[in-house]
Amino acid sequence: MALLVMKFGGSSVTDAEAMRRVAQRVVTARRGGSQVAVVVSAMGDTTDDLLDLAGQISPGTLPQRELDMLLSAGERISMALLAMAIQQLGVPAKSFTGAQAGMRTDTAHGRARLLDVQPERVRRTLDDGAVAIVAGFQGISTDDDITTLGRGGSDTTAVALAAALGADVCEIYTDVDGLYTADPRIVPSARRVTRITIEETLEMAAHGAKILHLRAVEYARRFTVPLHVRSSFSDQEGTWILVGRPLTEDTMEDPLISGIAHDRTLAKVTAVGIPDRPGAAAAVIEAVAGAGVSIDMIVQNVSTSQADTSDLSFTLPEDDGPTAVAAVRRLQESMGFADVLYSSHVGKLSLIGAGMRSNPSVAARLFSALADAGVNIEMISTSEIRISVICDQTNLDQAVRAVHTAFELDAEEEAVVYGGTGR
Amino acid sequence: MALLVMKFGGSSVTDAEAMRRVAQRVVTARRGGSQVAVVVSAMGDTTDDLLDLAGQISPGTLPQRELDMLLSAGERISMALLAMAIQQLGVPAKSFTGAQAGMRTDTAHGRARLLDVQPERVRRTLDDGAVAIVAGFQGISTDDDITTLGRGGSDTTAVALAAALGADVCEIYTDVDGLYTADPRIVPSARRVTRITIEETLEMAAHGAKILHLRAVEYARRFTVPLHVRSSFSDQEGTWILVGRPLTEDTMEDPLISGIAHDRTLAKVTAVGIPDRPGAAAAVIEAVAGAGVSIDMIVQNVSTSQADTSDLSFTLPEDDGPTAVAAVRRLQESMGFADVLYSSHVGKLSLIGAGMRSNPSVAARLFSALADAGVNIEMISTSEIRISVICDQTNLDQAVRAVHTAFELDAEEEAVVYGGTGR
Structure with missing residues (x-):
């Protein structure tokens, strides 16, 4: 039975x-x-x-x-x-x-x-x-x-x-x-x-x-x-x-891509002008993790503001924003970086599909669809079956629609609308 | 502590x-x-x-x-x-x-x-x-x-x-x-x-x-x-x-009588004209108890309706009334009694006080107070510290007030009014 x-x-x-x-x-x-x-x-x-x-x-x-x-x-x-x-x-x-x-x-x-x-x-x-x-x-x-x-x-x-x-x-x-x-x-x-x-x-x-x-x-x-x-x-x-x-x-006939998730609940913290020495970025991330904040994505690149420094950005749940900013600010003077920036106005789009494993063209198609839609990509992270990008929250809905169409996921009929409960 | x-x-x-x-x-x-x-x-x-x-x-x-x-x-x-x-x-x-x-x-x-x-x-x-x-x-x-x-x-x-x-x-x-x-x-x-x-x-x-x-x-x-x-x-x-x-x-100076309780939730069943032979009353009471009904008071006296018979009355919770009547009716033909009467219109007044044990005049004072108030007593039961009487429900409030006064329980100021919850 x-x-x-x-x-x-x-x-x-x-x-x-x-x-x-x-x-x-x-x-x-x-x-x-x-x-x-x-x-x-x-x-x-x-x-x-x-x-x-x-x-x-x-x-x-x-x-x-x-x-x-x-x-x-x-x-x-x-x-x-x-x-x-x-x-x-x-x-x-x-x-x-x-x-x-x-x-x-x-x-x-x-x-x-x-x-x-x-x-x-x-x-x-x-x-x-x-x-x-x-x-x-x-x-x-x-x-x-x-x-x-x-x-x-x-x-x-x-x-x-x-x-x-x-x-x-x-x-x-x-x-x-x-x-x-x-x-x-x-x-x-x-x-x-x-x-x-x-x-x-x-x-x-x-x-x-x-x-x-x-x-x-x-x-x-x-x-x-x-x-x-x-x-x-x-x-x-x-x-x-x-x-x-x-x-x-x-x-076998299922599409390569299963779906597109999006998230509006994230924020982004940027430490600007971190001196370019080994371990500097790690110290910032450790301080944030030590404050009990779970970090989502991290990007480091050469700073546009000052030579021989870099900018470190990471995303995190919006609720943890103030905690993370405080943790980073505590390091600012001792490490000598220029500023701490905070934005809760970020959006994340994630393209998910098991087919991605064996198909390198997926990323290219995603980036090109976003470019065509005029959406600027701020950060990228990937797993074997997912590619996520961070963009401005204002562009998120547009980005989701553009990618949905680019991957030929559109149905002929409109769907019912989501609800959902907390428990 | x-x-x-x-x-x-x-x-x-x-x-x-x-x-x-x-x-x-x-x-x-x-x-x-x-x-x-x-x-x-x-x-x-x-x-x-x-x-x-x-x-x-x-x-x-x-x-x-x-x-x-x-x-x-x-x-x-x-x-x-x-x-x-x-x-x-x-x-x-x-x-x-x-x-x-x-x-x-x-x-x-x-x-x-x-x-x-x-x-x-x-x-x-x-x-x-x-x-x-x-x-x-x-x-x-x-x-x-x-x-x-x-x-x-x-x-x-x-x-x-x-x-x-x-x-x-x-x-x-x-x-x-x-x-x-x-x-x-x-x-x-x-x-x-x-x-x-x-x-x-x-x-x-x-x-x-x-x-x-x-x-x-x-x-x-x-x-x-x-x-x-x-x-x-x-x-x-x-x-x-x-x-x-x-x-x-x-x-030592507390009054002899602690208080007067009353109950409007009782009913009375009477088996009329039960043949005057040993065990007849017991058979009726046993049948009722066997149906799961708990009996409150019992009175048996010589029937006014027919020679060599008696009437048996008992009180019980009103909710059990139909069950009790059905149990008594089942005996009616085999025992040969005349009728079964039912009334839910009964009231019970109970006078309670530890002082009653040693004071035989309490009962006399109670009955006289009820007589003066024109209340007819239908049944009586007593314990060492309680006397209860059954009367017509219409007279119950009047009976309670008369007895309260007779036993000098009245206060000079009026009390707040009762409420109460079920749990």
């Missing part, structure tokens, strides 16, 4: 009617002969409502342990209601908290990492023929405190549960019907991708595509969990994410 | 402002030098809102296991917010679920009974100088499922926690400032009782007074937990409930 993990985000369970629709889908899968474990997020606005209450009580920084306790109530409500809705349709169902489902985490409240998954009660429930419903986003720490897994946490719960149960597939239900070759809000002619490798999905998630959380994709790759991203509002197949591209005739 | 358990019901934590007021009270107690454990119910309307959602999803009977999972979210929200509010005032605080606080119950969802209380984490938290906040109303079953304790459950949690911790006192905060000699909505001149024995409180709770739940009072008596019922809106002392009346000069 097939074992299916179905994950429903908050936008799939906004109210009683949506809950009944999800229940009907679960029941159909169960009656179709599969064992079904469901992972569910908090209903629609629950998290925001709880945060609002907390903000009224504690205007400053919220204490993380208690915030996790508070927010974990959200899944408790949605999973109990979903169990009721499924039972109402005549199929037995039981809900389980993160702790009951054996989701053991470290003690990092608000961004806990899973250490161990022991879903014995879930397995027993499935073996009894019932549907097991597991709270997404939450676990219990090694100190027996309630923890939450941070953004994208419910996806991670679903993938981890699928891995621990040895599920045949982990279905991620969302409000769009799969992964697209680009964000349809920017490229209306973006096409739904029917199959994609998990490595490409990882690059997409890491470089700005928001539909699946990076951590969940990493987990899926590590434990070889096949994912199927699809819409909770239709029965049509979505995007299958597979570990290693299956060399069937069908996929 | 004194150890204090403070229990706050849902009406004490209706919103952020009320939550801050409760936090201030807890912090004042902690700074005053006591160790403080807090038991808190779900905020104001949370339970009703969750039940409403569940009703939209599952219009029939709600599955109890999932209902407990759902409702337990309510305390999770209130206790996390209260911990934040206390921390905001500079005092460390940690919240604990029923499971984390060691509240082990049987598996009777919706009305679980505590089997064992092992509050090790609460104790460690108190020893660390922090305030421990425990979810009222909920526990974890021997099957590791979330359970709720039913109506009055948070009071039971508080008393059980106080017993397990060996607390010096369990303070029950509510929206009135103590126990009254009668319900002030009926007797505006009712007086607040400053001290009362736990046995009298038990009789009050068992016979219709709603301020403390019977189960919590039973628990307090069994484990000798001193209770202090007081208002969350004022600093004034409320009612102290003590195990064994302390024979101080102060209490």
